[in-house]
Structures are given as structure tokens and as C-alpha cells.
Amino acid sequence: MNSQLIRIEELSPLDVEEMFVLLSNHFQGVKRDVFNNDLDDKNWVILIKDEQTNELKGFSTLLMYDTCFEGETISIVFSGDTIVDPSAWSSSALSTSWISSINKLRWEYCKGRLYWLLISGGYRTYRFLPLFWQQFYPRYDTATPENILCLIQNLAVKRFGENYDIKTGVVRFAHPHILRDGLRGIPAERLQDPHIRFFQTLNPGHFDGDELVCSTEICEENLTRAGRRMWFARTNSVDQIPV
Template identity: 40%
Template sequence: MRLRATPIERAALSADQIDRMFALYSASYCDAHRDLFDRDLSDKTHCIILCDTESVIQGFSTLKLYATTWGGTPLRVIFSGDTIIDPAHWGSQQLAFAWIRLAGEISRSAPGVPLYWLLICKGHRTYRYLRAFAHDYAPRFDAATAPDVQALTDHLANQRFGAAYDGNTGVLSFPTPQGRLTPTLAEVPDAHRRLPDVAYFLARNPRYANGDELVCLCELSTANLRPMARRLFCST
């Protein structure tokens, strides 16, 4: 079935669309509380919805765009929230393509201001998008994190999550889980475990199945993006 991904401002989502998004969310997470979902969604600024030919949402990704400063320099941050695709449609890359196109639009709207992607990962599939999109990101298995990048990561994580963030491990851990993957989605196939980046993610975030999340950072710039991602990022 053909799918189409469309960016939309979070405030423009209809009640029916939000209900469908929660249905997808509750099928993917053990801790599917509607009040938690609604509160988290209300904090976001944008959403990308993945729809089939009948206009039924089969996936979505939420994000929050915000401005901050670091060392006296302004910068902007795209903080990724939930990204969910109905397993029947795994393999479609339309959601990822629309996400990077939207990031490019955001970058062009303020070309002189650095743009960073703050991503928290409770699953290895999400973590692997960093390598698919970018040359450099943190943390990664094949390169130590530069001190200035680690300092910025710690700053953004502390700013947003406070005491839930452990700077020694780079992991978020909440007293009450904010969403644990279902056992089926938390399962890591043996073939994936043998991949270096997946093995690294599992070592860095061993309690991912309990809802812990690895905090990651990536600069979104044409110089840092891989060729396909760069083409989408620069498309108009």
C-alpha cells in the first residue's frame, strides 16, 4: 500500500488524528497512558504523519523546535519525540525522508544559526538513524565524543530532563517509566546484535527494555549529512 508522509504543525492535528496516533502508540508501548501521551504531544511543535491511500495514519514522528544558547551563542534544537510506524509498514522510508526535508526547511529559515538534533533512544532501530543520516554524531562506537560536543549534550540534557539525566552514562532513567517498548519491539534479532552500532547501543543502554534512553546529539548541516540525506535536506 502506498504511503505518504506529510509535515503538520502539532496544533493543527485533529482530535481523530490524535486518537489514531495514540492507538499506534499504545500498540508499541507497555506504559500507554493517554494523559502522558497527550502531555508529551502538547509539548511538541511539529508532527509528521504517515498516511495510506485511505488517509489512515500508519505512522508518525513528533518533534519540538526550540531556541537556546550555548557559550553565549544562539542555536536551535530539534528534539525528537516518539517515532512509530505500524509494523505492517516497516520498510517504508517515507517518514524518514519527510523528517530530513522538514529539518532542511527549518535550517533554511535561520541559516546563520546552528541547528542540532537532540535524540533520545530507547531502541536500537531509532539509534541507527543517526548513522544513516550523518557522518558525525555522538555517542558512537567508532569515535570518542569530543569534549565540546559532550559538554553541549550534557547541557541540553540537563536543561530538558534535569535529574533524570546521568552525565556519567549519558542515559535518561525515570523513576516511573515514560514508555517501555513492548517485548516484541524490544527484542533484538541476533543478526542486528552482530552489527557494531547495535552492540554499542546495547552496551551503552543495557536497561533500554525498562525504558531507559540514550541521549544523542547530531549537528544538522549540509557538511555533516550523508549524500542521500543531504539531497533531501537541501531540496525545496
């Protein structure tokens, strides 16, 4: 698999069409105007393509921005539409390029500490947090610190408005993306993982497209061993990242 990080405005019409088709093939409820508006709201996208056929196998849109919280300027990376075709699940292309891309982009955008604002509509997405980050929230083995909870709620209210339920920490969109049959739900054996079991407890409506709001600080000190390997992945440039 090859991975490419490019600015939203540099996407070709073909890229955009392939992204829409890929998302629609895996989710119910994908509307073209909602997809276009979401894309316009982002500033970067990671494309995952088959090295032999150049077929789009996955993508993740990103919004990098600054905000103020408790008198401090901080930077945020928000993950938008994200999908990887099951035929590419054995590849670490997306996770590798995501972390190494953020390591590069932070030098251009960050004016303070950098946080990842992530909404998890499926256990696979949530599982990225314990895999790559030492401290993240919410998590099963410790309560979310008050200052982090306030940060998450502050960011979620500003970004999702009335779609965000501050009591449950869950976002319910008017037009949710619901995984198609065969992709949604959690296999019974995966519930042996306490992280996945916790995700199901906090987001019981994930089957219907509910999204759990999560966050972690993005810094070298917070990386797991697996995260560090990807953080320092060799890259040629910010625009083209071979995996």
C-alpha cells in the first residue's frame, strides 16, 4: 500500500469521487452534500492506495486548527471521515501514515500543546488509542481527569453543538454514517478486550452510528512503543509518504 498526505484543495475530482464511493460502499446514510461539506471543513487528507493498481483503499480527512482553553492557546487535530476497505485491513498503512503525518504537520500548525479530537463510531477506531498512546480518555482503567474532561466537553460543544450529549459523551448526528451489514457490531471474542468492552458500554448506540468523543495529547512522551515506531517512520516529504 502507498500513502499520500495532501491538502484538501489539491484533491482531484477523481480523488473526491473515489472517496465518496468508498465511503458509500461501507456506510449507510452517506449523503453527497454532507460529504462535500465535511470535506470542505478539513484542510488535509491521507489517501491509501494499492501500490499495483493505484485503487483507493482508504482515506482519512483531517482538520488542524488552534483554539483557546482556560487561557492557553492549544492546537487540535480532528479526524473526519475515515474508512479502510477490508481488503486492506492487514496493512498498517493508515496508522503509520497518520502518526508520521501528524509528526510533520505539528511543526506547521502547532502554537501550543497538540491534542487529537477523535470520534469513535466503531471499536476498531477506538482501539487505535490504547495501541499507540499511553494516556487517552475516556478509558476503562481510570476516570477522566477533571481538566481533560472539561477540555473534551469544550471542544465537543464547539464542534458538534446540539448533536453532542454532554452527559454521555456521545455525538448523534442528524445523518449518521452506519456501517453496512457484515462490518458493524462487535464479535463476541473481541469483547474479551477490556478496552473494547468499555467502548461498547460507553457507546451502546454505535450500531446505529453514535460516536464516542475521545482525546489524547499528541507528543512523543505519550507514545507507546508501537506509536514511536510510526512517529519516527522514514518519509520523503510532507506530501508523499511511502509505507
